Amino acid sequence: MHTDEAVHAMKFGALLEKNDYHYDPFEYHGPTLNYFTLIPAWISSAKNITQINEVTLRIVPVFFGLLLVLFLLLLKNGLSWPVVLWGGLFTAVSPAMVFYSRYYIQEMLLVAFSFAVIAAVYRYLKNNNFLWALAAGISVGLMYATKETCVIAFFSMTLAAILTGIVQEKRDRSVSHLFKNMNPRHVLAGAAAAVVVAILFYSSFFSNPRGILDSLLTFKNYVGRGTGHQAAHIYPWYYYFKILLFTRYPGRPLWSEAFIVLLALAGLLSAVLSRRKRTFDAGLHYFISFYTIIMILIYSAIPYKTPWSMLGFYHGLILLAAIGTVVIFNTIRRKVFRTAFILVLAMGSGNLLYQSVLSNYKYEADPSNPYVYAHTSMDVFKITKRVEEIASASKDGKNMIIEVICPGNDYWPLPWYLRAFPNVGWYSSVDFDSPVAPLYIASPVVEDTLLQKIYETPPPGERNLYVPLFDSYTELRPNVEIRGYVAKYLWDAYWHKQGNGQRETETEDRKIYY
């Protein structure tokens, strides 16, 4: 689990166990992720955080990743069946989409709700059915309750709609016809639905009314962050395209989604150049093109960048790639070239699928994977296993006292992996007031101070010898080392238990004093 996933997981734990969720306007985004996770937790009859696992959590973004594919069906009349099918295929094999569909963060929910808004509004404009206005409103509310960056999508949608309206009005005056058919009551009902949904989530279902105000005040914080007033996660404008187009480390696979980006360029160009009658709705084609370009410009201009933030505009590129595919195919007249193009599509899609498999099953924590961003090292399983082994040899079992010390509270995601241990103290520096614990996990930075506590705090005759907890170099994240220290009497108990296969627990008289 990535640090962000673990933080969300522990926050969800508080919601599950104590019905405690308060929106934090400074970090961790909106409440939909937490509340939607209650559904798989209830299905699995989980009552507390030790009864849930990664599947309980990650099934939520997986579900919304699947919905993103299925929502294409809502646009089958506007985009045509071939575009829907290619769009679904590209979404399903894109390494970025697949990788972040299993990440317990808000991004995939935001992308799915954004697309739901586009699809519902389009359906409403076509048939003026009240239910589509309501669906669009609910989706807007869900977007707002998911992540603060929804305002970028709202702005892009609005501007794209205006630009599309201008182009379409010049072409055939179809926009004024659309507006004439709209029912103001439906629009009001949609807006009311959006407000109600947002209030429900941000007020934690009326248990924290302050959350509603905080959901507005938060934008001051996020504007500061987005414009680079915070020093972390600042990257140049081309950062997202560097990730999408080419990543290669020695001895590692080449990662590239250039295939989709190139087809998207074709889809974009066809919006401008195509004079022929389209097999799909020209207005929708213009809208998706404008929306994607505006999103790309805004996200590239914002100095604060994390790789998953690109999913919003990348989904637009995928839709354009599907349109580009169909346009190219329809442009080709000779059968032999059509066959060759189909072969290219099969090879490109196959390569994307292969990359998806590699990025999710072989390089899911490898820094050479462009979607892996400060991800937790696989050593976290070694850490958890060793702590469990030591606890099994302790007379206190999982109730044993453990202290974890990392400056800046940079010990995540260990709170998730050690959630079954109720007596873990989490420190950012060595606490000389707490009693000496039998087991420590700490950053090498605090080693000298920790040894001072271990060997100088207890009175003479009660100073246990400590030995390293891990046999080899261990890291929390790539190049972020973590060390462990365990009292020798406890280590001996564990060692003897390993050696003879019988259960032994340490007792007072087995302690070795130095």
Place this chain on the structure above:
Amino acid sequence: MSKRTMALAVVVFSLLWMAIAVPAQQAKKSSEKLVPLKIKLPKAMFIGTPMPMKLPKLEKPRGKPRPPFLVPEGTKNVALGKPVSSTDEEPVIGEIEMITDGDKEASDGSYVELGPFVQHITIDLQGEYNIYAIVIWHYHKQPRVYKDVIVQVADDPDFTKNVKILFNNDLDNTVGLGVGTDWHYVETAEGKLIDAKGVKARYVRCYSNGNTSNDLNHYIEVEVYGKPAK
């Protein structure tokens, strides 16, 4: 009631009291002894997205202390207390003099923070020395990697005479002093040891270009191990 009967009654009553009250008192005492010590353990504090240390040619931390380096007898830190200048004359935090004050702690008040992007500091050793090793501590309060670290020595403060580059991990020539071939490294409390191979020089200059956590440049201490040049 006879005296005999009264004495018997007192004995019986006493025995009864002992049978009931003493075990109760003992039970009370033993229950007091069994109260477990309550330790208030701090909960985990939530944090934001960590920064990755994703750089090409990044050496893995050893996970154990660096072996001692050997130098000719009489070699000492000749930078201690010597004057330092910097491209950032008004540091955000701390003073330039901290770089040679002998304090290698990572705590606040022990480091100087220079502005963003490429910055350098220059130490005047106030005499020519044969330099055998340079040890640099940028900032070791958390693991991070400083970018485009270049260490060069020269005979004059403008670095025009007898300029030699001792370390360079500027792999894409951002600083403009040539493409480096050295590896990036993670900051630790033991500092980065650079082999100076006994080079003769008076001035030592260290470049950096931000780090993996932010764009700023930091120095805790720079030690220059040498002997007066013969």
